[in-house]
Amino acid sequence: MDKLNQILADTFKITIENTLENASMDDISNWDSLTHMSLIVAIEDEFGFEISGDDIAEMITFDAIRSIVTKYRNQ
Amino acid sequence: MKKELIIFGAGKIAEVITYFFERDSEYQIVAYVIDDVYVNQDTYLGKPLIKLSEVVERYAPSRYTIFVATGYQGMNQLRSSKYDYFKENGYSCASYISPLVKGNFTIGENTIIMDGAMIQPCATFRNNVFVWGGAMVGHHAVVEDHCWLTGGCLVGGVTRIGKNTFVGLGAIVGHEVIVGEKCMLGAATLTIKSIGDGVVLIAVPTEPHRLNSEQFIRMSSCFRT
Numbered sequence: 001m002d003k004l005n006q007i008l009a010d011t012f013k014i015t016i017e018n019t020l021e022n023a024s025m026d027d028i029s030n031w032d033s034l035t036h037m038s039l040i041v042a043i044e045d046e047f048g049f050e051i052s053g054d055d056i057a058e059m060i061t062f063d064a065i066r067s068i069v070t071k072y073r074n075q
Numbered sequence: 076m077k078k079e080l081i082i083f084g085a086g087k088i089a090e091v092i093t094y095f096f097e098r099d100s101e102y103q104i105v106a107y108v109i110d111d112v113y114v115n116q117d118t119y120l121g122k123p124l125i126k127l128s129e130v131v132e133r134y135a136p137s138r139y140t141i142f143v144a145t146g147y148q149g150m151n152q153l154r155s156s157k158y159d160y161f162k163e164n165g166y167s168c169a170s171y172i173s174p175l176v177k178g179n180f181t182i183g184e185n186t187i188i189m190d191g192a193m194i195q196p197c198a199t200f201r202n203n204v205f206v207w208g209g210a211m212v213g214h215h216a217v218v219e220d221h222c223w224l225t226g227g228c229l230v231g232g233v234t235r236i237g238k239n240t241f242v243g244l245g246a247i248v249g250h251e252v253i254v255g256e257k258c259m260l261g262a263a264t265l266t267i268k269s270i271g272d273g274v275v276l277i278a279v280p281t282e283p284h285r286l287n288s289e290q291f292i293r294m295s296s297c298f299r300t
Contacts, residue, residue: 032295033291033294033295036294036295037284037285053285053286053287053290054290056285056286056290056294057286057289057290057291057292057293057294058293059294060293060294
């Protein structure tokens with residue numbers, strides 16, 4: 001998950017340490033629909049899978065992101 | 076006493092034109108005329124609907140004024156041919172400028188400037204030009220015969236729009252540009268260099284987002300309920 005944490009840090013311009021906590025859209029000031037899609041594209045490019053629209057819509061907390069990325073990586 | 080006006084056309088454009096002329100013009104619509112083959116009822120909008128072949132006989136050019144109110148089919152070819160027909164038969168054609176549009180500009184016959192158009196000083200509109208609400212035409216621009224300027228288009232100052240050209244929704248034509256005849260400037264196109272006759276410009280439409288609206292609502296805090 002180090003790579004995922006780095007993507008979160010780069011996308012939201014926060015420290016790696018801050019990615020270790022759970023956070024939601026309400027907690028991250030620059031987490032809007034545009035940065036969200038940038039995050040999705042960065043994850044897909046890094047891990048080589050394509051995330052479904054329903055899963056993209058559910059990835060609104062760091063924990064949810066970690067959970068869904070884990071699901072795809074285990075498929 | 077209002078002048079007597081005949082509208083050529085019995086479709087959506089004619090309905091729009093009727094609204095403006097009846098709302099606040101010096102004209103009173105007395106009849107509608109269309110090509111003989113399309114006449115399948117006696118009246119349109121409560122007025123006689125007559126065949127084109129009968130118009131000269133029943134409504135003398137010396138007394139009645141015409142407004143050609145059809146769409147831009149065939150790069151305004153239908154409009155220009157009907158306009159020419161009525162001129163060849165001796166009719167004068169009415170024009171209309173919305174009282175909401177102020178300014179120092181000139182227009183020819185069978186030209187309409189609708190509510191919400193923005194016309195800068197010294198612009199010129201020749202004959203048979205439609206300018207829809209929201210269109211902006213810059214100073215000293217010249218719009219030649221039979222053009223159609225759609226809502227929201229922007230025509231820069233000192234620019235010339237050639238005959239029969241169609242300027243689509245939100246299309247932008249820059250300053251001091253010359254646009255040829257029978258051009259089709261599609262919606263949201265950008266023309267900043269002069270173009271010749273018959274050029275067609277089509278803007279690339281925006282790609283749909285990969286999420287549908289339901290997914291987008293769930294994802295986006297901005298739209299979440």
